[in-house]
Amino acid sequence: MSSSDFPPVRARGRGAGWYRGDCHVHSVHSDGELAPEELASRARLAGLDFIATTEHNSAAAPGVWAQLAADDFLIVLGEEVTTRTGHWLALGIGPGQVVDWNHRVGDGLIDRCLDQVHRVGGLCVAAHPHAPFPSGDFMFPFRGFDVVEVWNGLWASDRPWNADNEVALAEWDRSLAADVRTGTWRPAMGNSDTHLEGQIGVPHTVVLAEELSTRAVLDGIRSGRSWIAESAQVHVSFTLGVGGRVVGVGEQFATRGGRVEARAAVTGVPSAAVSFHTDRGKVHHVSLPGDGAGVAQWHTTAEESAFVRVEVRRPDGHVAALTNPITLT
Structure with missing residues (x-):
């Protein structure tokens, strides 16, 4: 062999x-x-x-x-x-x-x-x-x-x-x-x-x-x-950033004490709900349009959130995509 x-x-x-x-x-x-x-x-x-x-x-x-x-x-x-x-x-x-x-x-x-x-x-x-x-x-x-x-x-x-x-x-x-x-x-x-x-x-x-x-x-x-x-038709881009500094999924973001924007761009999941989750549970959600393409945004700080992750669910509640977290310091 x-x-x-x-x-x-x-x-x-x-x-x-x-x-x-x-x-x-x-x-x-x-x-x-x-x-x-x-x-x-x-x-x-x-x-x-x-x-x-x-x-x-x-x-x-x-x-x-x-x-x-x-x-x-x-x-x-x-x-x-x-x-x-x-x-x-x-x-x-x-x-x-x-x-x-x-x-x-x-x-x-x-x-x-x-x-x-x-x-x-x-x-x-x-x-x-x-x-x-x-x-x-x-x-x-x-x-x-x-x-x-x-x-x-x-x-x-x-x-x-x-x-x-x-x-x-x-x-x-x-x-x-x-x-x-x-x-x-x-x-x-x-x-x-x-x-x-x-x-x-x-x-x-x-x-x-x-x-x-x-x-x-x-x-x-x-x-x-x-x-x-769920399939190759589903696309998710998830980032945290502020003032030109941006990191992606799996990375750590140094907030420097300020507020940062969590941003999830999604395609391929018609009429879905995009939700942001932290160590406080689900903290925010946004409904996507019928064509399944949209951007969800939410703001937080390191004091409020140790991490942020994203779920994308279809109207029946089934998950179509989910991300690993971005951690905050």
């Missing part, structure tokens, strides 16, 4: 910019119904720039994925570590690497497994924390994990949002209120958990990366320079 049996860790891409990707995908090599070729083709049609292979408790099969990568399409190696007390994603692991799945909360093995991923520069994601099936509830503490998958598309019916995602989002939001002030907050991400036709990219994570490479994409996710979209 050589490195040529696996996809390259870097694609040519477009240089520094925003890249769309789905990091929770299953093929016929675990319990999915689609071949890798079909997954890659459908991912590209869905407007994605990268996917991660996350078969259950096994490495990506050698000789399968390498020919599916391209200059404009990155394939990240990963695994869904399916334990008895919760599932988690090991992203950016090495070719042929398998992370031990035979552990559970309370047996003292989780830290060793997380370290196995971190040693190779990988990312550990708490997956679908409230999934409605045996072992789906995530019972491990979030300590040691890098990211939380607050939006998982597998179990939704007509749209990729359901009550389990709502609970996961609320749980993550509560943790932000405590963790942002200590600098230990964990970013959110969204993935389709594709098993069937029509699921890939619904939802996915939009990442600001220096280049289209495994390292750069994972760095962007790890730092929270990302937001989650």
